[in-house]
Amino acid sequence: MNNKIIIELRNIHKSFGELHVLKGIDLSVREGEVLAIIGPSGCGKSTLLRCINLLERPEQGQVIFDGKNLLEKGIDINHIRARLGIVFQSYNLFPHKNVLDNITLGLQEVLGMSREEAVALAKEQLARVGLADKLNAWPSQLSGGQQQRVAIARALAMTPRAILLDEVTSALDPETIGEVLAVMKALAKEGMTMIVVTHEMGFAREVADRVVFMDQGMILEEGPPERVFENPTHQRTRDFISKIL
Amino acid sequence: MFDDFLSITIKYLPRLMTGAVSTIKITAIGVSLGFGIGLAVGFVRAYRVPVADRILRTYIDIIRGTPLLVQVFFIFFGLPNFVGRPIPPLTAGIAAIAINSGAYFGEIIRGAVQSVHRGQIEAARSIGLSWFKAMRHVIWPQAFLMALPSLGNQFIISLKDTSLLAVISVEELTRNGQIIIAATFRAFQIWLLVAIIYLIMTGAAAYILGRMESRLSRYVYR
Ligand SMILES: Nc1ncnc2c1ncn2[C@@H]1O[C@H](COP(=O)(O)OP(=O)(O)OP(=O)(O)O)[C@@H](O)[C@H]1O
Ligand SMILES: [Mg+2]
Numbered sequence: 001m002n003n004k005i006i007i008e009l010r011n012i013h014k015s016f017g018e019l020h021v022l023k024g025i026d027l028s029v030r031e032g033e034v035l036a037i038i039g040p041s042g043c044g045k046s047t048l049l050r051c052i053n054l055l056e057r058p059e060q061g062q063v064i065f066d067g068k069n070l071l072e073k074g075i076d077i078n079h080i081r082a083r084l085g086i087v088f089q090s091y092n093l094f095p096h097k098n099v100l101d102n103i104t105l106g107l108q109e110v111l112g113m114s115r116e117e118a119v120a121l122a123k124e125q126l127a128r129v130g131l132a133d134k135l136n137a138w139p140s141q142l143s144g145g146q147q148q149r150v151a152i153a154r155a156l157a158m159t160p161r162a163i164l165l166d167e168v169t170s171a172l173d174p175e176t177i178g179e180v181l182a183v184m185k186a187l188a189k190e191g192m193t194m195i196v197v198t199h200e201m202g203f204a205r206e207v208a209d210r211v212v213f214m215d216q217g218m219i220l221e222e223g224p225p226e227r228v229f230e231n232p233t234h235q236r237t238r239d240f241i242s243k244i245l
Numbered sequence: 246m247f248d249d250f251l252s253i254t255i256k257y258l259p260r261l262m263t264g265a266v267s268t269i270k271i272t273a274i275g276v277s278l279g280f281g282i283g284l285a286v287g288f289v290r291a292y293r294v295p296v297a298d299r300i301l302r303t304y305i306d307i308i309r310g311t312p313l314l315v316q317v318f319f320i321f322f323g324l325p326n327f328v329g330r331p332i333p334p335l336t337a338g339i340a341a342i343a344i345n346s347g348a349y350f351g352e353i354i355r356g357a358v359q360s361v362h363r364g365q366i367e368a369a370r371s372i373g374l375s376w377f378k379a380m381r382h383v384i385w386p387q388a389f390l391m392a393l394p395s396l397g398n399q400f401i402i403s404l405k406d407t408s409l410l411a412v413i414s415v416e417e418l419t420r421n422g423q424i425i426i427a428a429t430f431r432a433f434q435i436w437l438l439v440a441i442i443y444l445i446m447t448g449a450a451a452y453i454l455g456r457m458e459s460r461l462s463r464y465v466y467r
Contacts (some may be wrong), residue, residue, distance in 0.1 A: 081373040088368065110374060
Protein backbone atom coordinates (compact mmCIF):
# COMPACT_ATOMS: atom_id res chain seq x y z
CA MET A 1 0.00 0.00 0.00
CA ASN A 2 1.31 3.46 -0.83
CA ASN A 3 0.00 6.76 0.35
CA LYS A 4 -1.82 7.96 -2.71
CA ILE A 5 -5.53 8.45 -2.11
CA ILE A 6 -7.47 6.99 -5.00
CA ILE A 7 -11.09 7.31 -3.85
CA GLU A 8 -12.34 10.07 -1.65
CA LEU A 9 -15.89 10.75 -0.58
CA ARG A 10 -16.73 14.10 0.92
CA ASN A 11 -19.98 14.71 2.74
CA ILE A 12 -22.06 12.33 0.63
CA HIS A 13 -25.83 12.58 1.07
CA LYS A 14 -28.29 10.32 -0.70
CA SER A 15 -32.05 10.06 -0.26
CA PHE A 16 -34.71 7.93 -1.85
CA GLY A 17 -37.74 10.18 -1.66
CA GLU A 18 -38.31 10.88 2.00
CA LEU A 19 -35.82 8.26 3.11
CA HIS A 20 -32.47 9.84 3.96
CA VAL A 21 -30.12 6.89 3.45
CA LEU A 22 -26.63 8.42 3.49
CA LYS A 23 -26.16 11.28 5.90
CA GLY A 24 -22.83 12.86 5.22
CA ILE A 25 -20.26 10.18 4.49
CA ASP A 26 -16.56 11.10 4.46
CA LEU A 27 -14.20 8.35 3.46
CA SER A 28 -10.91 8.01 1.70
CA VAL A 29 -9.23 4.93 0.32
CA ARG A 30 -5.57 4.63 -0.55
CA GLU A 31 -4.10 2.79 -3.48
CA GLY A 32 -3.69 -0.89 -2.63
CA GLU A 33 -5.80 -0.64 0.48
CA VAL A 34 -8.44 -3.22 1.39
CA LEU A 35 -11.31 -1.54 3.14
CA ALA A 36 -14.10 -3.58 4.70
CA ILE A 37 -17.48 -1.98 5.31
CA ILE A 38 -19.68 -3.64 7.90
CA GLY A 39 -22.95 -2.66 9.46
CA PRO A 40 -26.54 -3.74 10.03
CA SER A 41 -28.92 -4.44 7.17
CA GLY A 42 -30.39 -1.33 5.62
CA CYS A 43 -27.75 1.05 7.00
CA GLY A 44 -26.76 2.12 3.48
CA LYS A 45 -23.69 0.01 2.63
CA SER A 46 -24.85 -0.94 -0.84
CA THR A 47 -26.05 2.58 -1.52
CA LEU A 48 -22.63 3.88 -0.53
CA LEU A 49 -20.84 1.54 -2.94
CA ARG A 50 -23.29 2.42 -5.70
CA CYS A 51 -22.63 6.11 -5.11
CA ILE A 52 -18.94 5.57 -5.74
CA ASN A 53 -19.44 4.54 -9.37
CA LEU A 54 -22.55 6.69 -9.67
CA LEU A 55 -25.02 3.88 -10.18
CA GLU A 56 -26.77 6.12 -7.67
CA ARG A 57 -26.17 9.85 -7.86
CA PRO A 58 -25.67 11.52 -4.49
CA GLU A 59 -27.53 14.80 -4.25
CA GLN A 60 -24.83 16.39 -2.18
CA GLY A 61 -21.10 15.96 -1.70
CA GLN A 62 -18.13 14.99 -3.83
CA VAL A 63 -16.97 11.67 -5.20
CA ILE A 64 -13.31 12.03 -6.08
CA PHE A 65 -11.69 9.27 -8.07
CA ASP A 66 -8.11 9.61 -9.19
CA GLY A 67 -8.19 13.32 -8.44
CA LYS A 68 -11.38 14.03 -10.40
CA ASN A 69 -14.76 14.91 -8.96
CA LEU A 70 -17.11 12.53 -10.73
CA LEU A 71 -20.14 14.70 -10.05
CA GLU A 72 -18.76 17.52 -12.14
CA LYS A 73 -20.11 18.15 -15.61
CA GLY A 74 -18.10 16.80 -18.54
CA ILE A 75 -16.86 13.66 -16.82
CA ASP A 76 -17.02 10.57 -19.04
CA ILE A 77 -18.65 8.34 -16.47
CA ASN A 78 -18.59 5.27 -18.72
CA HIS A 79 -14.82 5.19 -18.82
CA ILE A 80 -14.62 5.85 -15.10
CA ARG A 81 -17.00 2.95 -14.44
CA ALA A 82 -14.83 0.65 -16.52
CA ARG A 83 -11.90 1.48 -14.23
CA LEU A 84 -13.93 1.09 -11.06
CA GLY A 85 -15.17 -2.46 -11.07
CA ILE A 86 -18.19 -3.50 -9.04
CA VAL A 87 -19.34 -7.00 -8.23
CA PHE A 88 -22.84 -7.65 -6.92
CA GLN A 89 -24.30 -10.13 -4.50
CA SER A 90 -26.43 -11.59 -7.30
CA TYR A 91 -23.51 -11.90 -9.81
CA ASN A 92 -25.60 -10.40 -12.63
CA LEU A 93 -23.84 -12.30 -15.38
CA PHE A 94 -25.38 -11.80 -18.80
CA PRO A 95 -27.36 -15.03 -19.25
CA HIS A 96 -27.48 -14.80 -23.04
CA LYS A 97 -23.71 -14.70 -23.36
CA ASN A 98 -21.29 -17.47 -22.60
CA VAL A 99 -18.58 -16.98 -20.01
CA LEU A 100 -16.04 -15.72 -22.53
CA ASP A 101 -18.42 -13.16 -24.04
CA ASN A 102 -19.55 -11.95 -20.64
CA ILE A 103 -15.98 -10.74 -20.26
CA THR A 104 -15.18 -9.63 -23.80
CA LEU A 105 -18.29 -7.43 -24.13
CA GLY A 106 -16.86 -4.57 -22.07
CA LEU A 107 -13.38 -5.01 -23.48
CA GLN A 108 -14.61 -4.62 -27.04
CA GLU A 109 -17.45 -2.16 -26.57
CA VAL A 110 -15.99 0.08 -23.87
CA LEU A 111 -12.23 -0.23 -24.18
CA GLY A 112 -12.35 -0.73 -27.94
CA MET A 113 -10.16 -3.82 -28.03
CA SER A 114 -10.08 -6.10 -31.03
CA ARG A 115 -11.76 -9.47 -30.70
CA GLU A 116 -8.38 -11.25 -30.46
CA GLU A 117 -7.04 -8.96 -27.75
CA ALA A 118 -10.28 -9.24 -25.82
CA VAL A 119 -10.35 -13.03 -25.99
CA ALA A 120 -6.72 -13.29 -24.90
CA LEU A 121 -7.28 -10.99 -21.94
CA ALA A 122 -10.53 -12.73 -20.98
CA LYS A 123 -8.78 -16.10 -20.93
CA GLU A 124 -6.06 -14.65 -18.74
CA GLN A 125 -8.60 -13.30 -16.26
CA LEU A 126 -10.55 -16.56 -16.18
CA ALA A 127 -7.34 -18.38 -15.35
CA ARG A 128 -6.79 -15.89 -12.57
CA VAL A 129 -10.07 -16.92 -10.91
CA GLY A 130 -9.47 -20.60 -11.66
CA LEU A 131 -12.05 -21.02 -14.40
CA ALA A 132 -9.92 -21.34 -17.52
CA ASP A 133 -11.87 -24.46 -18.49
CA LYS A 134 -15.30 -22.75 -18.37
CA LEU A 135 -14.72 -20.43 -21.30
CA ASN A 136 -17.60 -21.75 -23.37
CA ALA A 137 -20.03 -22.54 -20.58
CA TRP A 138 -23.30 -20.67 -20.17
CA PRO A 139 -23.80 -18.90 -16.84
CA SER A 140 -26.78 -21.16 -16.14
CA GLN A 141 -24.45 -24.16 -16.22
CA LEU A 142 -22.23 -22.83 -13.44
CA SER A 143 -22.55 -23.03 -9.67
CA GLY A 144 -23.10 -19.83 -7.72
CA GLY A 145 -19.47 -19.68 -6.68
CA GLN A 146 -18.31 -20.16 -10.26
CA GLN A 147 -20.69 -17.48 -11.52
CA GLN A 148 -19.42 -15.08 -8.91
CA ARG A 149 -15.84 -15.77 -9.92
CA VAL A 150 -16.76 -15.05 -13.54
CA ALA A 151 -18.31 -11.78 -12.37
CA ILE A 152 -15.05 -10.95 -10.61
CA ALA A 153 -13.08 -11.84 -13.74
CA ARG A 154 -15.40 -9.63 -15.77
CA ALA A 155 -14.64 -6.69 -13.49
CA LEU A 156 -10.90 -7.45 -13.37
CA ALA A 157 -10.61 -7.69 -17.15
CA MET A 158 -11.35 -3.98 -17.44
CA THR A 159 -8.08 -3.41 -15.51
CA PRO A 160 -9.82 -1.41 -12.81
CA ARG A 161 -7.95 0.95 -10.50
CA ALA A 162 -10.16 -0.27 -7.67
CA ILE A 163 -12.87 -2.80 -7.22
CA LEU A 164 -16.06 -2.63 -5.18
CA LEU A 165 -17.51 -5.86 -3.84
CA ASP A 166 -21.02 -5.86 -2.39
CA GLU A 167 -21.62 -8.92 -0.22
CA VAL A 168 -20.36 -11.12 -2.99
CA THR A 169 -20.58 -14.30 -0.91
CA SER A 170 -23.99 -13.79 0.73
CA ALA A 171 -25.97 -15.57 -1.97
CA LEU A 172 -23.63 -18.55 -2.12
CA ASP A 173 -23.83 -22.05 -0.71
CA PRO A 174 -21.45 -22.51 2.21
CA GLU A 175 -19.28 -24.90 0.16
CA THR A 176 -18.59 -22.32 -2.52
CA ILE A 177 -18.00 -19.28 -0.31
CA GLY A 178 -14.43 -20.38 0.25
CA GLU A 179 -13.46 -20.39 -3.40
CA VAL A 180 -14.68 -16.80 -3.83
CA LEU A 181 -12.99 -15.62 -0.65
CA ALA A 182 -9.77 -17.23 -1.88
CA VAL A 183 -9.93 -15.21 -5.09
CA MET A 184 -10.51 -12.04 -3.07
CA LYS A 185 -7.57 -12.81 -0.79
CA ALA A 186 -5.31 -13.35 -3.78
CA LEU A 187 -6.41 -10.01 -5.22
CA ALA A 188 -5.67 -8.26 -1.95
CA LYS A 189 -2.24 -9.81 -1.92
CA GLU A 190 -1.57 -8.58 -5.46
CA GLY A 191 -2.20 -5.08 -4.21
CA MET A 192 -5.63 -4.47 -5.72
CA THR A 193 -7.50 -1.60 -4.11
CA MET A 194 -10.70 -3.07 -2.76
CA ILE A 195 -13.78 -1.84 -0.96
CA VAL A 196 -15.57 -4.84 0.41
CA VAL A 197 -19.02 -4.80 1.95
CA THR A 198 -19.15 -8.05 3.84
CA HIS A 199 -20.73 -10.10 6.55
CA GLU A 200 -17.69 -12.38 6.57
CA MET A 201 -16.04 -11.11 9.70
CA GLY A 202 -13.26 -13.67 9.39
CA PHE A 203 -12.36 -12.28 6.00
CA ALA A 204 -12.54 -8.69 7.19
CA ARG A 205 -10.32 -9.46 10.12
CA GLU A 206 -7.75 -11.37 8.13
CA VAL A 207 -7.58 -9.40 4.89
CA ALA A 208 -8.78 -5.87 5.49
CA ASP A 209 -6.36 -3.08 6.27
CA ARG A 210 -9.16 -1.02 7.70
CA VAL A 211 -12.72 -1.64 8.81
CA VAL A 212 -15.54 0.88 8.65
CA PHE A 213 -18.65 0.37 10.73
CA MET A 214 -21.75 2.04 9.31
CA ASP A 215 -24.96 2.64 11.12
CA GLN A 216 -28.07 4.51 9.97
CA GLY A 217 -26.38 6.16 7.02
CA MET A 218 -23.30 7.35 8.89
CA ILE A 219 -19.83 6.06 9.57
CA LEU A 220 -19.78 5.44 13.27
CA GLU A 221 -16.35 4.00 13.67
CA GLU A 222 -13.30 3.07 11.63
CA GLY A 223 -9.87 1.67 12.25
CA PRO A 224 -7.66 -1.38 11.86
CA PRO A 225 -9.64 -4.64 12.14
CA GLU A 226 -8.07 -5.64 15.44
CA ARG A 227 -9.15 -2.42 17.07
CA VAL A 228 -12.66 -2.31 15.63
CA PHE A 229 -13.32 -5.96 16.42
CA GLU A 230 -11.56 -6.25 19.81
CA ASN A 231 -12.01 -2.77 21.13
CA PRO A 232 -14.92 -0.92 19.58
CA THR A 233 -15.50 2.51 21.08
CA HIS A 234 -19.24 2.69 20.40
CA GLN A 235 -21.92 0.61 22.04
CA ARG A 236 -23.66 0.13 18.67
CA THR A 237 -20.51 -1.34 17.15
CA ARG A 238 -20.08 -3.60 20.14
CA ASP A 239 -23.69 -4.84 19.85
CA PHE A 240 -23.35 -5.47 16.14
CA ILE A 241 -20.07 -7.34 16.48
CA SER A 242 -21.22 -9.48 19.36
CA LYS A 243 -24.32 -10.43 17.40
CA ILE A 244 -22.44 -11.39 14.29
CA LEU A 245 -19.39 -13.19 15.66
CA MET B 246 -70.42 -28.45 -60.83
CA PHE B 247 -67.02 -29.79 -59.83
CA ASP B 248 -66.18 -31.33 -63.16
CA ASP B 249 -63.68 -28.65 -64.07
CA PHE B 250 -62.35 -28.10 -60.56
CA LEU B 251 -58.83 -28.83 -61.67
CA SER B 252 -58.87 -26.71 -64.80
CA ILE B 253 -60.26 -23.71 -62.91
CA THR B 254 -57.64 -24.17 -60.25
CA ILE B 255 -54.88 -24.30 -62.82
CA LYS B 256 -56.26 -21.31 -64.62
CA TYR B 257 -56.61 -19.03 -61.62
CA LEU B 258 -53.88 -20.21 -59.31
CA PRO B 259 -51.29 -17.85 -60.82
CA ARG B 260 -53.55 -14.89 -60.07
CA LEU B 261 -54.02 -16.10 -56.51
CA MET B 262 -50.28 -16.57 -56.14
CA THR B 263 -49.69 -13.03 -57.37
CA GLY B 264 -52.08 -11.94 -54.63
CA ALA B 265 -50.23 -14.05 -52.08
CA VAL B 266 -46.93 -12.47 -53.07
CA SER B 267 -48.37 -9.03 -52.59
CA THR B 268 -49.82 -10.13 -49.22
CA ILE B 269 -46.31 -11.18 -48.23
CA LYS B 270 -44.82 -7.91 -49.43
CA ILE B 271 -47.40 -5.79 -47.63
CA THR B 272 -46.91 -7.83 -44.46
CA ALA B 273 -43.12 -7.61 -44.69
CA ILE B 274 -43.06 -3.85 -45.20
CA GLY B 275 -45.95 -3.07 -42.84
CA VAL B 276 -44.69 -5.31 -40.06
CA SER B 277 -41.10 -4.06 -40.42
CA LEU B 278 -42.26 -0.49 -40.05
CA GLY B 279 -44.57 -1.56 -37.23
CA PHE B 280 -41.70 -3.31 -35.51
CA GLY B 281 -39.61 -0.14 -35.74
CA ILE B 282 -42.48 1.83 -34.21
CA GLY B 283 -42.88 -0.88 -31.57
CA LEU B 284 -39.20 -0.72 -30.60
CA ALA B 285 -39.33 3.01 -30.05
CA VAL B 286 -42.67 2.82 -28.26
CA GLY B 287 -41.58 -0.14 -26.13
CA PHE B 288 -38.36 1.42 -24.88
CA VAL B 289 -39.85 4.86 -24.32
CA ARG B 290 -42.65 3.32 -22.29
CA ALA B 291 -40.48 0.83 -20.45
CA TYR B 292 -38.23 3.64 -19.24
CA ARG B 293 -41.13 6.07 -18.82
CA VAL B 294 -39.61 8.90 -20.83
CA PRO B 295 -41.62 11.91 -19.63
CA VAL B 296 -44.22 13.37 -22.02
CA ALA B 297 -43.40 10.87 -24.80
CA ASP B 298 -44.73 8.12 -22.54
CA ARG B 299 -48.09 9.88 -22.18
CA ILE B 300 -48.37 10.54 -25.91
CA LEU B 301 -47.53 6.96 -26.82
CA ARG B 302 -49.97 5.60 -24.29
CA THR B 303 -52.72 7.57 -26.02
CA TYR B 304 -51.61 6.16 -29.38
CA ILE B 305 -51.79 2.63 -28.01
CA ASP B 306 -55.21 3.22 -26.43
CA ILE B 307 -56.58 4.54 -29.73
CA ILE B 308 -55.24 1.65 -31.80
CA ARG B 309 -56.28 -1.03 -29.36
CA GLY B 310 -59.68 0.55 -28.79
CA THR B 311 -60.76 0.84 -32.43
CA PRO B 312 -61.30 -1.82 -35.14
CA LEU B 313 -58.59 -2.18 -37.75
CA LEU B 314 -61.21 -1.77 -40.45
CA VAL B 315 -62.08 1.67 -39.11
CA GLN B 316 -58.38 2.53 -39.01
CA VAL B 317 -58.02 1.49 -42.64
CA PHE B 318 -61.07 3.55 -43.67
CA PHE B 319 -59.83 6.49 -41.67
CA ILE B 320 -56.45 6.49 -43.39
CA PHE B 321 -57.76 5.80 -46.88
CA PHE B 322 -60.96 7.87 -46.96
CA GLY B 323 -60.56 10.19 -44.00
CA LEU B 324 -57.00 11.46 -44.18
CA PRO B 325 -57.20 12.65 -47.82
CA ASN B 326 -59.80 15.23 -46.70
CA PHE B 327 -57.17 16.50 -44.34
CA VAL B 328 -54.03 16.35 -46.49
CA GLY B 329 -55.87 17.53 -49.59
CA ARG B 330 -55.00 14.73 -51.97
CA PRO B 331 -55.83 11.04 -52.35
CA ILE B 332 -53.65 8.40 -50.74
CA PRO B 333 -52.92 5.37 -52.95
CA PRO B 334 -54.59 2.20 -51.59
CA LEU B 335 -51.32 0.32 -51.19
CA THR B 336 -49.72 3.17 -49.25
CA ALA B 337 -52.78 3.52 -47.03
CA GLY B 338 -52.87 -0.22 -46.48
CA ILE B 339 -49.22 -0.52 -45.52
CA ALA B 340 -49.55 2.51 -43.24
CA ALA B 341 -52.54 0.96 -41.51
CA ILE B 342 -50.74 -2.33 -40.93
CA ALA B 343 -47.63 -0.49 -39.67
CA ILE B 344 -49.49 1.82 -37.31
CA ASN B 345 -51.71 -0.96 -36.04
CA SER B 346 -49.01 -3.56 -35.46
CA GLY B 347 -46.71 -0.87 -34.03
CA ALA B 348 -49.02 -0.37 -31.08
CA TYR B 349 -49.22 -4.07 -30.33
CA PHE B 350 -45.47 -4.61 -30.84
CA GLY B 351 -44.87 -1.64 -28.55
CA GLU B 352 -46.83 -3.17 -25.70
CA ILE B 353 -45.15 -6.55 -26.17
CA ILE B 354 -41.69 -5.00 -26.20
CA ARG B 355 -42.41 -2.75 -23.22
CA GLY B 356 -43.44 -5.74 -21.16
CA ALA B 357 -40.41 -7.76 -22.19
CA VAL B 358 -37.94 -4.95 -21.52
CA GLN B 359 -39.46 -4.35 -18.11
CA SER B 360 -39.20 -7.99 -17.20
CA VAL B 361 -35.43 -8.15 -17.75
CA HIS B 362 -33.90 -8.28 -14.30
CA ARG B 363 -32.87 -4.86 -12.96
CA GLY B 364 -29.43 -6.19 -12.13
CA GLN B 365 -28.74 -6.62 -15.83
CA ILE B 366 -28.80 -2.93 -16.67
CA GLU B 367 -26.72 -2.21 -13.58
CA ALA B 368 -24.13 -4.80 -14.50
CA ALA B 369 -24.02 -3.48 -18.05
CA ARG B 370 -23.67 0.16 -17.01
CA SER B 371 -21.13 -0.70 -14.34
CA ILE B 372 -18.65 -2.15 -16.82
CA GLY B 373 -18.92 1.17 -18.63
CA LEU B 374 -21.43 0.48 -21.40
CA SER B 375 -23.44 3.52 -22.44
CA TRP B 376 -27.20 3.32 -22.03
CA PHE B 377 -27.60 2.61 -25.72
CA LYS B 378 -24.97 -0.11 -25.80
CA ALA B 379 -26.43 -1.65 -22.66
CA MET B 380 -29.80 -1.82 -24.40
CA ARG B 381 -28.33 -3.21 -27.57
CA HIS B 382 -26.03 -5.85 -26.14
CA VAL B 383 -27.60 -6.77 -22.83
CA ILE B 384 -31.25 -5.78 -22.41
CA TRP B 385 -32.61 -6.17 -25.92
CA PRO B 386 -31.32 -9.71 -26.62
CA GLN B 387 -32.92 -10.94 -23.41
CA ALA B 388 -36.14 -8.98 -23.95
CA PHE B 389 -36.33 -10.14 -27.54
CA LEU B 390 -36.09 -13.78 -26.57
CA MET B 391 -38.81 -13.34 -23.98
CA ALA B 392 -41.01 -11.43 -26.42
CA LEU B 393 -40.46 -13.70 -29.40
CA PRO B 394 -43.58 -15.88 -29.03
CA SER B 395 -45.81 -12.82 -28.68
CA LEU B 396 -44.03 -10.97 -31.47
CA GLY B 397 -44.48 -14.00 -33.71
CA ASN B 398 -48.11 -14.17 -32.79
CA GLN B 399 -48.60 -10.52 -33.71
CA PHE B 400 -46.74 -11.09 -36.97
CA ILE B 401 -49.23 -13.80 -37.93
CA ILE B 402 -52.18 -11.66 -36.85
CA SER B 403 -50.90 -8.80 -39.02
CA LEU B 404 -50.41 -11.15 -41.96
CA LYS B 405 -54.05 -12.20 -41.72
CA ASP B 406 -55.11 -8.59 -41.13
CA THR B 407 -53.82 -7.62 -44.56
CA SER B 408 -56.92 -9.34 -45.98
CA LEU B 409 -58.96 -6.39 -44.72
CA LEU B 410 -57.16 -4.23 -47.25
CA ALA B 411 -59.35 -5.87 -49.91
CA VAL B 412 -62.00 -3.32 -48.92
CA ILE B 413 -59.86 -0.49 -50.26
CA SER B 414 -59.07 -2.60 -53.34
CA VAL B 415 -55.46 -3.43 -52.57
CA GLU B 416 -54.85 -6.42 -54.81
CA GLU B 417 -53.63 -8.86 -52.24
CA LEU B 418 -54.75 -12.46 -51.88
CA THR B 419 -58.28 -11.87 -50.61
CA ARG B 420 -59.01 -9.14 -53.15
CA ASN B 421 -57.78 -11.31 -56.01
CA GLY B 422 -60.00 -14.09 -54.77
CA GLN B 423 -62.99 -11.74 -54.92
CA ILE B 424 -62.09 -10.66 -58.43
CA ILE B 425 -61.81 -14.26 -59.65
CA ILE B 426 -65.13 -15.16 -58.07
CA ALA B 427 -66.79 -12.21 -59.78
CA ALA B 428 -65.67 -13.67 -63.10
CA THR B 429 -66.25 -17.39 -62.40
CA PHE B 430 -68.96 -17.58 -59.68
CA ARG B 431 -66.85 -20.34 -58.06
CA ALA B 432 -67.12 -19.07 -54.50
CA PHE B 433 -66.63 -22.38 -52.71
CA GLN B 434 -63.58 -23.41 -54.68
CA ILE B 435 -61.85 -20.06 -54.73
CA TRP B 436 -62.38 -19.27 -51.04
CA LEU B 437 -61.12 -22.76 -50.25
CA LEU B 438 -57.98 -22.09 -52.27
CA VAL B 439 -57.55 -18.67 -50.67
CA ALA B 440 -57.89 -20.20 -47.20
CA ILE B 441 -55.34 -22.91 -48.01
CA ILE B 442 -52.84 -20.36 -49.26
CA TYR B 443 -53.26 -18.31 -46.04
CA LEU B 444 -52.79 -21.48 -44.01
CA ILE B 445 -49.58 -22.28 -45.84
CA MET B 446 -48.25 -18.77 -45.21
CA THR B 447 -49.16 -18.67 -41.52
CA GLY B 448 -47.95 -22.25 -41.08
CA ALA B 449 -44.59 -21.40 -42.62
CA ALA B 450 -44.31 -18.29 -40.44
CA ALA B 451 -45.12 -20.29 -37.31
CA TYR B 452 -42.55 -22.91 -38.27
CA ILE B 453 -39.79 -20.37 -38.86
CA LEU B 454 -40.60 -18.56 -35.62
CA GLY B 455 -40.52 -21.83 -33.71
CA ARG B 456 -37.10 -22.61 -35.14
CA MET B 457 -35.84 -19.16 -34.22
CA GLU B 458 -37.09 -19.57 -30.68
CA SER B 459 -35.40 -22.85 -30.05
CA ARG B 460 -32.20 -21.59 -31.67
CA LEU B 461 -32.11 -18.45 -29.54
CA SER B 462 -33.13 -20.04 -26.27
CA ARG B 463 -30.29 -22.54 -26.26
CA TYR B 464 -28.91 -21.07 -23.05
CA VAL B 465 -32.14 -20.95 -21.10
CA TYR B 466 -32.72 -24.50 -19.89
CA ARG B 467 -29.63 -26.50 -19.18
N1 LIG C 1 -33.56 2.31 -5.20
C1 LIG C 1 -34.05 2.48 -3.96
N2 LIG C 1 -35.24 3.09 -3.79
C2 LIG C 1 -35.75 3.28 -2.56
N3 LIG C 1 -35.16 2.89 -1.42
C3 LIG C 1 -33.98 2.27 -1.51
C4 LIG C 1 -33.36 2.04 -2.79
N4 LIG C 1 -32.18 1.41 -2.57
C5 LIG C 1 -32.06 1.27 -1.25
N5 LIG C 1 -33.14 1.80 -0.59
C6 LIG C 1 -33.33 1.84 0.85
O1 LIG C 1 -32.19 2.46 1.41
C7 LIG C 1 -31.84 1.85 2.62
C8 LIG C 1 -30.40 1.40 2.56
O2 LIG C 1 -30.29 0.37 1.61
P1 LIG C 1 -28.93 -0.39 1.31
O3 LIG C 1 -29.26 -1.41 0.28
O4 LIG C 1 -27.90 0.60 0.97
O5 LIG C 1 -28.63 -1.07 2.68
P2 LIG C 1 -27.49 -2.13 3.05
O6 LIG C 1 -26.73 -1.57 4.15
O7 LIG C 1 -26.76 -2.50 1.81
O8 LIG C 1 -28.36 -3.36 3.56
P3 LIG C 1 -28.10 -4.94 3.38
O9 LIG C 1 -27.08 -5.32 4.38
O10 LIG C 1 -29.44 -5.53 3.70
O11 LIG C 1 -27.67 -5.16 1.98
C9 LIG C 1 -32.81 0.72 2.84
O12 LIG C 1 -33.81 1.18 3.72
C10 LIG C 1 -33.38 0.47 1.47
O13 LIG C 1 -34.69 0.00 1.56
MG1 LIG D 1 -26.62 -4.25 0.65
